[in-house]
Amino acid sequence: MTTVLDRIRELGFSLPTPPKPVATYVPTIFCGNILITSGQIPIVDGELKYKGSVPNAQPIEAAITAAEICGLNALAVAGEALEGDLERISRVVQLRVYVASDPGFTDQSLVANGVSDMMVAIFGESGRHVRVALGSIGLPLGATVEVEAAFEIKDK
Numbered sequence: 276m277t278t279v280l281d282r283i284r285e286l287g288f289s290l291p292t293p294p295k296p297v298a299t300y301v302p303t304i305f306c307g308n309i310l311i312t313s314g315q316i317p318i319v320d321g322e323l324k325y326k327g328s329v330p331n332a333q334p335i336e337a338a339i340t341a342a343e344i345c346g347l348n349a350l351a352v353a354g355e356a357l358e359g360d361l362e363r364i365s366r367v368v369q370l371r372v373y374v375a376s377d378p379g380f381t382d383q384s385l386v387a388n389g390v391s392d393m394m395v396a397i398f399g400e401s402g403r404h405v406r407v408a409l410g411s412i413g414l415p416l417g418a419t420v421e422v423e424a425a426f427e428i429k430d431k
Contacts, residue, residue, distance in 0.1 A: 279361040282397045283350070288343070293351040294318045297416065302352040309368060310356055310426045315348035316418035317341040325419035328375040328412075333419045335382060339389035342372060345422035346390035350397075353426055366427040367394045367404040373421040376410035383408040390422050 283290055294315065296302055303312050317325045317340075325341035327333050333341070354361050372387035374380075387408035395402040414421045 279350075279364065279397060283347075286393065286396055288347055288393075290354065291319060291344075291347055291351050293355040294321075294348050303356040305356070305428070308428050308430075310353055310364075310428050312349045312352050312424045312426075314371075314373070314415070314421040314423045315345045315352065316415060316421050317344040318348065319344060323416055323418060326417045327419055328377045329380055329382075329386065329419060331377045332375075335385055338374060338386040338419050341418075341420040342386050342389035342422060343393050345372075345420050346370075346393050346424070349422055349424040353424070357428070360431075363429045363431070364398070364401075364426045365429045366401045367398055368425040368427050369404055370394065370406045370425075371423040372406065372408045373411050373414055374408065375412070375414045375417075375419050380410060383410050386420060 300313050303310055325333055325337055329338045357363050370390055372390060374383040374386045391406060
């Protein structure tokens with residue numbers, strides 16, 4: 276049986292070390308059987324990889340990659356909350372994707388497709404979710420993208 280981690284690797288990704296909060300908040304919280312992540316930015320090994328707005332500072336393609344990294348970070352903090360058992364995720368419920376956008380930029384949905392497509396590739400039909408893609412004049416630490424996720428969780 277193929278596991279979530281297997282599918283992540285098959286897609287050419289790896290699950291990162293869960294990023295630590297950069298301010299006064301917790302990385303995840305349970306609300307019943309829903310696990311909600313705090314917003315995740317494209318941090319890899321403690322370093323912000325994509326900074327600045329789209330399309331002037333970052334092209335759309337780079338922002339899409341940033342969204343994927345944010346999604347992997349969301350899975351990493353979810354995995355930490357689930358004591359490493361990502362198999363307990365039964366569905367991706369919602370993604371909120373924030374894109375640092377230059378005035379007039381209207382392709383936030385294309386950027387958000389990076390993380391949405393990745394979740395569907397990992398979880399199949401259970402990865403289909405509701406979503407919002409928002410433009411912002413700025414994001415924490417100057418990040419290009421921020422992603423918040425909500426996952427439905429199976430009991431142990």
